[in-house]
Amino acid sequence: MTAAAQIPAPPVPAPAAGRPWLVADIGGTNARFGLVDSPAARPRDVHRLSCADHPDLASAALAYLERAGGARPGAACVAVAGPVGGDRIRLTNARWDCSAEDTRRRLGLDRIEVVNDFAALALALPRLGAGDVRPLGGPAPAAGLPMAVLGPGTGLGVAGLLPLPGGGWAPVSGEGGHVGLSPLADLEIEVLRVLRADQGAVTAECVLSGPGLTRLHGALARVHGAAAVPLSAERICAAADDPLCVLTLEVFCALLGGFAGDCALTLGATGGVFVGGGIAPRIAGVLQSSDFRIRFESKYRMTDYVKDIATVLITAPTPALLGAAARLDQCLETAR
Template identity: 35%
Template sequence: MARDFHSDAPLAFPILIGDIGGTNARFWVLADSLAEPQQFPNVRTADFETIDQAIQQEVLDKTSKQPRSAILAVAAPIEGDEIPLTNCDWIVRPRRLIEQLGFSDVLVINDFEAQALAIASLSPDDRMPVGPRTDAPVASRVVLGPGTGLGVAGLVHARDMWFPVPGEGGHVDLGPRSERDLAIFPNIERIEGRVAGEQILCGRGLVNLYRAICKTDGIEPIYNDPADITSHGLSGHNPQAFETLTLFVTYLGRLAGDMALIMMAKGGVYLAGGISQKIIPALKRPEFRAAFEDKAPHTALMRQIPTFIVTHPQAALAGLASYARTPEQFGLATDGRRWRG
């Protein structure tokens, strides 16, 4: 019988690590703390009725290294023994994974905690600086990820350890500052009367912002897909798409700066998620850093905080692997999130 288990003891190798999103699930198996991960093709969540089936057919049936433990990062809050994913029909049931798939130990954390674990040790090859600073001091950090939604997490450095801090920072208020903002914001679709960061700074948020700009300009929108808005915004062929992308990186810079101040993130702010990698030319233009630094009376402080785009193709899995190999370097809370047979 599986039971709740709280311990800082390392998980037993081989370890299955998984990054479970609404659309895709990605898996690695670590044979031991020194081995390179065995990687598996991306799994579309819609192709399997349950996560148990996906793990069995796409991992366990295709490797001789049968994992004893599992660490899963999921796009959902972890509360209780059944963890429904936010944007797909899968439900993670750690007790069932133990009883039916043979794991002895299962740890489930939030997906942006995994991103936070990753930014503790990203190499220069896996991050692209935005702005004048290219170093990353060993100090507290923040990661933001505009994608399907807007994920935010912190990473505190203390006592020679990294402590990931999950949260829901994507739902803080985002308000107008400039005259143009004041004209556009009344046309932005709201949630219960307010504009949260995720209403603009994600895929559907791009569409929301684009439509608001078109309405402000008195024209009919012609794009409905975030990818179309992004591509035409980068090319500059469409004025409204170009302004959408310009304001998107401006607002992202403002929110990133707010999070840097909250966390005193002298170790840097990291932009993760699929959108960040797709709009690198826009992020490298002046607007992002200008908005990030525009935090009077702390402008001078903000200029000293580096910002990066995470370019590692599977950063969340890399973060989970770092924890699996060296758990003593991380103050990861396991209470209520670790199950053992």
Template identity: 40%
Template structure:
């Protein structure tokens, strides 16, 4: 992949955005070296369109007039109209150019942005789970439960980090243990299948909790992810506590699968708000046990480090690194960049 020429780099000021199913976050970078201008988080449900949200919550509140925009969105990018997977917004780059005055709009996957963060953030923004090992400069995986479940790879070659986007959150997730076989029949299916995202995300926590209650023959009393998490961490509700144990076990299994797919000897990184909130549960034995239980390659898995990314705005930090020094990263822009 050719390195970007100076004339091909996005022009400052640059609006960068991390747009998920529930929240949207924006910064403006005025130049290569300056601190970003930060804006409060936006609830996607509060605005009918991303255009209206950017206008009201960003452009109307600053004298800066961004020339370029780099947006990381939770969903696959195909064509000129890009729907998000877990909210009603549709990103229309040509309309952003016509209506909001941008001359250059690049749209990438939200977990590409998380991968950019993993490639560029200092070590103090990663908290190790399990054995403390230095992550070598080898392939890595980043995944994280949030409104949905994002997954991306990160390959290092020719002194350049190449994020590899994907939709790994939608792979099948199946039962293994006797307890799994009691619980899984009660997991809500999508067209006959249980995908990882049906369990390993915010609503998935509730799905799993309800399935455990049904397997135990009791009525669920919790209905929102935060309550399941709080009671699980406090061990104040038996089904919520088991929900967290199974959640981190299944997350460990999936993380191990992705590590094998990418041969991610450089480590697996858990991103997103849920990973940070359940850090005490992740540090218990279940996550690493699920991660390492990959016969005939269990010995290999023991040497792959796992981390939680602790930066509060990791995706934006990754986008900022790319915006400032795009020559350090291999981002494919074909079909994902629109210019006036």
């Protein structure tokens, strides 16, 4: 018996009046939605909804569409914070677990694309303008070369972007945030010992994320023999007059710089390494004055290699929506 033939996906309809594209960025905490009226256009009517307020993706999307005036999109691209494969849409750090096909039907779509959120963020990189970024050291990004993007938020995402021989770009996504943490300074090694005693294995995401900031703050308190009330990432980022919070951010930025350098080496991202996510833009000033770039370049025999790579902070408010729109553009171009 031969295997059943794969049913080709329906074509992506071009966005038109009354039938825009729906783009979404679904994180562990928030879901962001927007509408795209024409190819290469930036999303409009962008709104954020709490994932906890809705049982699944379709319910959140329907609530957004009602808020956006009752638009009836013809196609959608959904960027999700988790592995992508098959029909299931699962989030690593949230409770949503739903079917892409069921979501398509409930929204009345001709086509739905589901991509990893950092693959979408990678696809957004060529569309970022000067007002969407802030330099973090090194030269300017190099056009037409491989790039990497990483970002601490509810979790820690990583992706690459490779130029294609005939033009265009291909994202490379994985679960790079779950690699092991690589401390360098003595204080970082002491923190790692404390965290390992608590939970065994310590990945990069265990520290370089919102929940990770809370863990790092608590571990630093214990290393210094101080009592500390557990604080949220928001409180730590905002507490500029608290010495322990200041130290927490300094250590966080240094570790993030080392991790960014590892990503540059692993992906060969000679076009630039971009930092996004929910936390980095909130601490832009701290990040620029920290040891981030020093640690990025501290790669022993590869120091000269990484010195020639740009590091850039993404300050655009919803860059993954740009990448989701770029993915639908790719589908439209492939069908022509």
